[in-house]
Amino acid sequence: MSGYILWTFYAFFMQSRQTDLENWATALSESVADVLEEKDTQRVQSIVQRYGAPDNITLRVLDAQGSLLATSDPQTDRQITNWLPIPGVLDALRGRSVQGIAKGVLSTDDRLYIAKPMTRNGQMLGVLRISITLEQFQKQFVRVIWAILAALGLTTFVCTLVSDRLARSLSKPIEMMQNFAIRVGRGQFDDKLVIRQSNELDQLATELNRMSERLKSLDEERRAFLANVSHELRTPVSNVQVTIDALERGAVDEPELRDRFFQTIKEETKRLSGLIHDLLDLGRLEAGVTLLEIQAITLQSVISRAIRAMEVRMQAKNVTVQVDVDDLRVMGDSERLLQAFLNLLDNAIKYSNPNARIFIAASCNKQQALISIQDQGGGIPETDLPRIFEQFYTTSHSSKQSGVGLGLAIARRIIEAHGGSITASSKPGQGAIFTLSLPLES
Amino acid sequence: MPHVLLVDDEAPLCESLAYSLKKEGYEVTTASDGHSAIKQFHKQAPNVILLDLMMPEVDGMEVCWRIRAFSNVPILMLTAKDQDVDKVRGLEAGADDYVTKPFNTRELLARIKAVLRRHQGESA
Ligand SMILES: Nc1ncnc2c1ncn2[C@@H]1O[C@H](COP(=O)(O)OP(=O)(O)OP(=O)(O)O)[C@@H](O)[C@H]1O
Ligand SMILES: [Mg+2]
Numbered sequence: 263m264s265g266y267i268l269w270t271f272y273a274f275f276m277q278s279r280q281t282d283l284e285n286w287a288t289a290l291s292e293s294v295a296d297v298l299e300e301k302d303t304q305r306v307q308s309i310v311q312r313y314g315a316p317d318n319i320t321l322r323v324l325d326a327q328g329s330l331l332a333t334s335d336p337q338t339d340r341q342i343t344n345w346l347p348i349p350g351v352l353d354a355l356r357g358r359s360v361q362g363i364a365k366g367v368l369s370t371d372d373r374l375y376i377a378k379p380m381t382r383n384g385q386m387l388g389v390l391r392i393s394i395t396l397e398q399f400q401k402q403f404v405r406v407i408w409a410i411l412a413a414l415g416l417t418t419f420v421c422t423l424v425s426d427r428l429a430r431s432l433s434k435p436i437e438m439m440q441n442f443a444i445r446v447g448r449g450q451f452d453d454k455l456v457i458r459q460s461n462e463l464d465q466l467a468t469e470l471n472r473m474s475e476r477l478k479s480l481d482e483e484r485r486a487f488l489a490n491v492s493h494e495l496r497t498p499v500s501n502v503q504v505t506i507d508a509l510e511r512g513a514v515d516e517p518e519l520r521d522r523f524f525q526t527i528k529e530e531t532k533r534l535s536g537l538i539h540d541l542l543d544l545g546r547l548e549a550g551v552t553l554l555e556i557q558a559i560t561l562q563s564v565i566s567r568a569i570r571a572m573e574v575r576m577q578a579k580n581v582t583v584q585v586d587v588d589d590l591r592v593m594g595d596s597e598r599l600l601q602a603f604l605n606l607l608d609n610a611i612k613y614s615n616p617n618a619r620i621f622i623a624a625s626c627n628k629q630q631a632l633i634s635i636q637d638q639g640g641g642i643p644e645t646d647l648p649r650i651f652e653q654f655y656t657t658s659h660s661s662k663q664s665g666v667g668l669g670l671a672i673a674r675r676i677i678e679a680h681g682g683s684i685t686a687s688s689k690p691g692q693g694a695i696f697t698l699s700l701p702l703e704s
Numbered sequence: 705m706p707h708v709l710l711v712d713d714e715a716p717l718c719e720s721l722a723y724s725l726k727k728e729g730y731e732v733t734t735a736s737d738g739h740s741a742i743k744q745f746h747k748q749a750p751n752v753i754l755l756d757l758m759m760p761e762v763d764g765m766e767v768c769w770r771i772r773a774f775s776n777v778p779i780l781m782l783t784a785k786d787q788d789v790d791k792v793r794g795l796e797a798g799a800d801d802y803v804t805k806p807f808n809t810r811e812l813l814a815r816i817k818a819v820l821r822r823h824q825g826e827s828a
Contacts, residue, residue: 489785493758496784500805501716507809508720511727519723526716 264414268407275399279374280361283392287359287376291390294323295380298331298387307332319394320367326386328355338368350377354389357381363396371397435463439470446470451478490654491541494666498534502527540668543601544653547675554595554679558703561590561624561631568603569622572611580617587624590631591703594680599700602676605669606635606696612665613639613694630682630699641688650686706820707731709750711741711767712782713759721754724809730816738762742770750777752820754812757783757794765797772798778819782807 290313297305306323314321314334322339323332328346333339345351348367350360354377361376375393379386435457442455451474457467505523513519546552565587576583592599610620618638625632642650646657651674656667670686677684681701688694708730712718718734725732733748735741737759745753753771757764768779781794784805794802800819803812 489787492786493784496786496805497714500784500807501714501720503806504717504724504809505720508723508727511724511809513720513723523720526720530716 264410268410271406272403275403276374279394279399280376283374283376283394284361287378287390287392290321290392291378291380294390295382295387298323298380299382303331310334317395318398319392320373322391324351324355324389324391326355326388328352328389331388341368348391350375350391351389353377354379354391355386357386364393366393366395371395372400431459432463435459435467439463439467442470442474446474446477449481451475451481487653490666494537494654495534498530498537501530502534505530537666537668540666540672543672544668544675547672547679550679552598552679554598556593556595556680558591559594559596559599561592561633561700562587564594564596564599565603565622565624565633567600568607571604572607575608575611576620579611579614581611581614581620583620583622585622587622587633588626590624590626592631592700593703594700598676599680602673602698603635605673609669610635610637610639610694610696613637615639626702629702631702633698633700634695636695637693639693641690641692642686642694643690644688647686647688651684705729705731706751707733707748708816709733709735709741709744709748709753711735711738711754711759711764712756713737714756721809721812724813728813738764738767741767745771745775745777752778752780752816752823754780754782754816755799757781757785757790765793768794768797768799776823778823780812780815780819 290309294306294309297309310321310323310332311334313319316335319334321332321334322330324345325331328351330339330342330345342348346355349362349364353360357379359376359378361374363372363374365371366373373393373395375391377389377391380388380390438457439455442453445453454474455467455471457464505526509520509523513523543552565585569583569585607620614620614637620638621634621636623634623636643657646655649655650657651670652667653671654667655671656665674684677698677700682699684696684698686694686696708725710718710722710725710732711734712721713736715736718736722732722734733744733750735744739762741753741755741762744750755764755767764781764783768781771777771779778800779798781799781802782805783790783794783802786804791802800822801815803815
């Protein structure tokens with residue numbers, strides 16, 4: 263490419279030089295021919311002297327026989343006796359104008375020459391030969407070549423440097439991200455991807471970090487869930503096994519112990535099957551496998567069924583319930599909604615003090631039925647409020663009497679599967695209020 | 705007669721296991737939470753402790769730490785957690801052995817004997 267540019271440049275320059283030379287030679291040959299016609303050798307000599315320049319341009323006039331008539335460089339030319347071998351002379355004597363490049367007559371520099379025959383009326387008067395040195399031009403040209411090569415080299419260097427930098431600034435973060443993704447894929451969620459560049463790459467890194475955090479929390483949730491399930495299943499099974507072992511070791515022969523131990527086995531089995539039920543419910547609701555039989559149902563009927571089911575427990579604790587439910591019809595699966603209400607009511611009773619009251623109210627706004635269940639128990643600490651709907655979450659102060667922590671998780675999933683919502687609020691010492699919304703019959 | 709301190713918040717387990725232990729000839733004291741476990745430890749000076757890991761408030765791990773601060777009585781952890789991390793943590797807390805629920809009473813008795821024997825060998 264650059265070679266081509268240089269070559270064209272060179273060729274153009276030579277071409278223009280040659281044209282110049284030719285024009286020049288034509289003009290000069292005319293005037294020299296005029297003088298030669300008059301055989302005024304003196305004038306010829308002075309013209310040649312005037313136009314020749316010692317270092318650059320040499321002018322020579324030869325007669326028709328090829329001997330020197332005049333020269334701008336007498337010093338050199340004196341040494342030459344035969345002019346015929348000088349490039350161009352012979353051709354010009356034969357009447358042909360010749361141009362070309364040749365070494366200097368007695369020097370080694372490259373010169374551009376032109377030899378032009380001078381004729382008048384078909385008579386050969388002589389030959390004009392002009393030569394100009396190319397040395398300076400060549401020197402200059404070499405300098406230009408070096409300059410261009412240097413520029414080229416520098417550009418290449420800078421380009422390589424820049425593209426390398428660019429490539430590195432792109433490829434390094436991408437490589438980091440790749441490694442990060444591989445680690446996350448293996449389940450290592452602990453490290454963070456740090457990329458300090460203000461472009462799409464660091465946005466991508468932020469997203470990758472967010473993804474990793476999300477995966478981490480899901481992973482932790484899953485582990486915690488499994489650990490909880492394992493604990494909650496192992497405990498009753500273990501109680502049953504140890505109790506059976508005790509019966510085998512002789513308790514069966516002691517009537518009082520035997521009855522109590524059988525009772526224990528019954529209760530623990532019930533606890534286990536309740537837990538399995540809850541877990542299956544939760545799993546199905548979570549997976550969306552539960553098909554809700556949605557139909558228009560009256561809210562009052564579901565709520566009074568729930569209260570009737572809890573009557574014995576409320577009497578045992580001497581807890582009363584006050585109901586203020588508007589006549590509303592909601593869209594829902596009555597069995598599932600009953601389960602949700604039972605769980606909420608179970609909590610309200612469990613966490614109420616004896617002789618307390620529970621308030622159940624329901625009203626509606628434009629599209630939704632709003633149901634609230636309020637108790638007068640110890641309430642829920644503010645720090646626990648955001649977490650009570652999580653599976654297996656029980657407040658730390660709650661001791662043995664509290665269950666495994668699945669009740670609210672199930673209730674929430676049921677309500678949400680209906681397209682409703684459930685929230686809890688509580689002021690310390692003033693009990694808790696659970697508020698649910700359910701879609702009204704349209 | 706070796707004295708066993710049985711600590712578990714599951715009342716049914718305490719009662720049944722205490723029966724089997726007594727049948728085997730051990731003297732048994734039970735505790736249903738961490739605080740009373742430490743209290744009973746001081747009062748009874750048992751020869752071996754069966755300690756449930758998961759209890760509300762002061763859990764088994766903490767009881768283990770506290771007792772280890774001044775005594776090298778053999779401690780056998782009972783737990784319904786089955787993760788290896790918990791096993792390691794239990795042993796690090798200074799437990800001598802570790803039994804996962806549900807367990808077989810016969811197996812538990814064998815382990816109690818083993819830790820007692822080991823302990824006597826060390827102190828002799
Ligand atoms: N009405 C309430 N008053 C005070 N605390 C409550 C109330 N309802 C729920 N909580 C708290 O929220 C926690 C989670 O409740 P959730 O119903 O999910 O579990 P649980 O009642 O402990 O067990 P389960 O319902 O599975 O038998 C409870 O442990 C309790 O601390
Ligand atoms: Mg509950």
